[in-house]
Amino acid sequence: MDADVRRYLTGLVAAGRAVLGDRLVGAYAAGSVGLGAYQPGRSDVDVALVSADALDAERKRALVARLRHEALPCPARGLELVVYRWEVARSGTAEPGFEVELNTGARMAFRATYDPADRPAVDGHFWYALDRSILHQHGYALLGPPAREVFADLSPADLRRLLVDALSWWLARPLPPGDGPAPDTEDAVLGAARALVRFRHGEWLSKADAGRRLAGVLREEPAWGDAPDLLARAVAARSGGEPPRGPEARAFQHRVLTEIAAA
Structure with missing residues (x-):
């Protein structure tokens, strides 16, 4: 510490x-x-x-x-x-x-x-x-x-509902015009990654650790396309790298929300 x-x-x-x-x-x-x-x-x-x-x-x-x-x-x-x-x-x-x-x-x-x-x-x-x-x-x-x-943990049903609420809240935040890098997109991407890691694997991780772990998992799931690269860039942005573009961040968030909401 x-x-x-x-x-x-x-x-x-x-x-x-x-x-x-x-x-x-x-x-x-x-x-x-x-x-x-x-x-x-x-x-x-x-x-x-x-x-x-x-x-x-x-x-x-x-x-x-x-x-x-x-x-x-x-x-x-x-x-x-x-x-x-x-x-x-x-x-x-x-x-x-x-x-x-x-x-x-x-x-x-x-x-x-x-x-x-x-x-x-x-x-x-x-x-x-x-x-x-x-x-x-x-x-x-x-x-x-x-x-x-x-501190008691949440029931699975309450956890899923609150993760959906959190992802929906992030998605409701306005993006600046254009499709370039946008402020806070790395937090939006990594927050979604943390939600999906908790939902799939039952463990809370830091945002950066969740991004790294999920990137490794999604490399084995071709349907997620270039999501592992997006996650790697989001992690790098926390140390001064260029943040993800707004539209690609939104697409990843929507994908995570869809999986959790549909479970």
């Missing part, structure tokens, strides 16, 4: 305990940190806190005040923090179910949400349960029991 991130996470847990006290039963690094794929300068820091019970409005706002970037500077692009009740984490629910959501950082728009009902549907309600599924497999415990004992 990056040394700056490690120090930051130590401070974050201490701040969380200062606000929540004995209510804080666990703290877990998720996302690229949990998956061992953190890239300085590119990755966010994703953290899930688990509370023994529901938080009142005062504690929610106090937690945001202590953890926002201005109070506890994040060394990454930003912090994406979600707080769950223990019973929600253990339920395996497909619902968002969070107590607090905080996005904050030097290169991230600030957002604090205190109730799932206030989360705009256009921003996607699928993220949270998918993140808890990743935490079930790969959460890095900063405090508390192992993540697998805290």
Whole structure:
């Protein structure tokens, strides 16, 4: 783990305990940190806190005040923090179910949400349960029991539905005009690859690792055409290479969505 991130996470847990006290039963690094794929300068820091019970409005706002970037500077692009009740984490629910959501950082728009009902549907309600599924497999415990004992996985039916929702959300994002390289297309391609790897093989991987693994698999499936080359270029784009073109990224996403939706 990056040394700056490690120090930051130590401070974050201490701040969380200062606000929540004995209510804080666990703290877990998720996302690229949990998956061992953190890239300085590119990755966010994703953290899930688990509370023994529901938080009142005062504690929610106090937690945001202590953890926002201005109070506890994040060394990454930003912090994406979600707080769950223990019973929600253990339920395996497909619902968002969070107590607090905080996005904050030097290169991230600030957002604090205190109730799932206030989360705009256009921003996607699928993220949270998918993140808890990743935490079930790969959460890095900063405090508390192992993540697998805290976060239940999704049922196969809920997993498939949420993967479809996520892929549909990505496909609904507008592309710039023309057919050249487009911003974020590597994330769109690799996000779809990660979804298909999880769906086919039952394992969550980092986006880059999913791209590499799926490229090897699809080389044995001629119907996927030049998808392995597309995946290789998407992985290279994360280290400064040219991102895929918008139309070819969309075609790959549609292909993944079709396979998962039709299962």
